[in-house]
Amino acid sequence: MTHASLKRIGSGILAGALAFAAPLPVFAADGSDADTFKYLSLFGDVFERVKSDYVDEVSDEKLIEAAISGMLSSLDPHSSYMNKDSFSDMRVQTKGEFGGLGIEVTLEDGAIKVVSPIEDTPAFKAGLQPNDLIIALDGEPVAGLDLQAAVDKMRGPVGTDIKLTVKRGDQTFDVSLTRDVVKIRSVRHETYGDVGYIRITSFNEQAEPGLLDAISDIKKKIGENKVEGYILDLRFNPGGLLDQAVAVSDAFLDSGEIVSTRSRRNDNASRFNATPGDVIGGKPLVVLINGGSASASEIVSGALQDHHRAVIMGTRSFGKGSVQTIIPLSGGSALRLTTQRYYTPSGRSIQAKGIEPDINVPQAHLEEVTLNIQREGDLKGALDVDNKSGNPAAKPTDAAAPADAKAPATGTTAPATGEPVTKPASDEDYQLMRAIDLLHGVALFKQSAN
Known part of the structure; x- marks a missing residue:
């Protein structure tokens, strides 16, 4: 089950099925053509002055690509220009095989x-x-x-x-x-006693098939009737393909909306709904998130939270609520443009706010330190929560202790905000242990109730 889409909502790779977008008009249709010509003329003047007077010779290609990159990066942190090599690498990572x-x-x-x-x-x-x-x-x-x-x-x-x-x-x-x-293996799994553990590291094209294979293998190892519950680990998952986020959510839901997307044009809204069938048969589900869980990860955790299908545990997620469309250009390059916002089933936009866990569990509980953390709302030029314009000052309003995050679009470690988090005093995965404890507790409660 997949949904064809050009859109990708992840922090790194931003394409689903690639196709050429319809040609766009060069000038606005609101009578502002004169202003457009004026600014294009200004651009031409600057371009020629740099070509003729800059201390070193610079190629036309480098200047124009830099100008395009500057234009797009001024819009928001996720719109960008990809040259031929970058576009090729993005497609390889999105496909998940090479x-x-x-x-x-x-x-x-x-x-x-x-x-x-x-x-x-x-x-x-x-x-x-x-x-x-x-x-x-x-x-x-x-x-x-x-x-x-x-x-x-x-x-x-x-x-x-x-x-x-x-x-x-x-x-x-x-x-x-x-x-x-x-x-590229984006799904890994193992068992902890009678608990099945599944980690999705990115939502590439292998995410849903990998999830289904993992669940099948866990059922064989433990016994379908003996499984106490499942843990879906989305920590440090920077996102991925929209159709894979929908498919993974649908795997655990019988009905209802999963996510909706809206653009500035009312006729360009989309809604994605679940189909009948829960692959784990209603077993308890815990989803682990942290400050590195972004975009597609937030769609999944938001949908399962709104439908009360899973307990969300960990720390507040990154807060990237925008959708990027990939528009291939001439010469093998491409434009990555923010075109929509997405909303959880209850109508929440998590842009710059993130998903709050049902149970807040920092990574450890023994020693508190200050780490350099950044979320969507801290990025320069980030979209604000609901308006269409960028809001450089947008900040998350809550103070849940986050874990480390990845910078959208590059996948590199994000710069500093200096928020407090807890640092493990050992190699124990404290959040995972608490998730396992929760599922054990639910199982014991059901046994005592019977």
């Missing part, structure tokens, strides 16, 4: 360091290990290459070969690999 080797890598001392091979991929089957150093690709040293260039060389058409020169400790050896389809 032709490659299946290794997570980083750059270290001029070599490509293996972070981890992905299970059941060419790299995993060939025995590559964490901390291996890849020093050459097809006999060409990687020294001098940036990380993206090295990754691009390792990716390629399925069925093609590549030779890696690997340094492991004092040993150096060659490994020949054949590229295969690599899927």
Whole structure:
């Protein structure tokens, strides 16, 4: 069950099914053409002055792309211009699969360091290990290459070969690999006694299928009738595809609205409704969120909260209530434009406010420290709660203790606001333990009631 959509609401990748938008008029139809020509003429004057007088020569491409980027970034934190390479990377991440080797890598001392091979991929089957150093690709040293260039060389058409020169400790050896389809695993699961745990790290195209597979496997391991309940972990999930957020919500709902989207034009509103069937058969459900849970994560948690289908636990979410549309442009580039706001079933816009958990549980309870946290409402130029214009001063009004967040559109750690949060005194996942305790308590209550 999916819903075709151009829209993506995540903090990083912003596309669903890609298609060309209808051509837009260059000038407004309200009699302001003269002003438009005046400002375009001003732009032309500045462009020519920079071309002729700037201390260093600058290409037309660089100047125009920078001008477009500046125009879009002035609107809100999530509208942006993507050049050909950025647009291509976005589509790969959105699809959740690509032709490659299946290794997570980083750059270290001029070599490509293996972070981890992905299970059941060419790299995993060939025995590559964490901390291996890849020093050459097809006999060409990687020294001098940036990380993206090295990754691009390792990716390629399925069925093609590549030779890696690997340094492991004092040993150096060659490994020949054949590229295969690599899927970005966005869903992981395990069991804690009779509790099923499912973590979704991003809402790419693999989210709903991965969720259904996880639930099926948990039922087999525990026994469908013995499962006490499920935990859906959306912490630090920056978002993803709108249709996947709807599909994941629908998996736990029998009926009712999941989310609605509205633009500045009344004829461009959409509503997404649940279809019959709850894949966990009404079992208790706890959803974990924190300050890094954004967009698609907030759609899911908001829908399940409004329908009283799940207990939302953790700390207040990021608060990104806007929808971006991807508009492919000439030359392989694309425009990422904020076009709508989304609303939970009860009509809440969580823009700059976030989802408040039903049970507020900071990550730990022993030692309080100050961390540098930022949410949607803290971003310069962020949309305000309900109005159409940007509101640079918009701030969340509540003070729930957040966890660390990711900066929308880039996925990098967000800058500071200095809000207090609790820091674990050990490696124990305190929020997860409290969710498990809650489900155990519900199970005991049902047993005593019977």
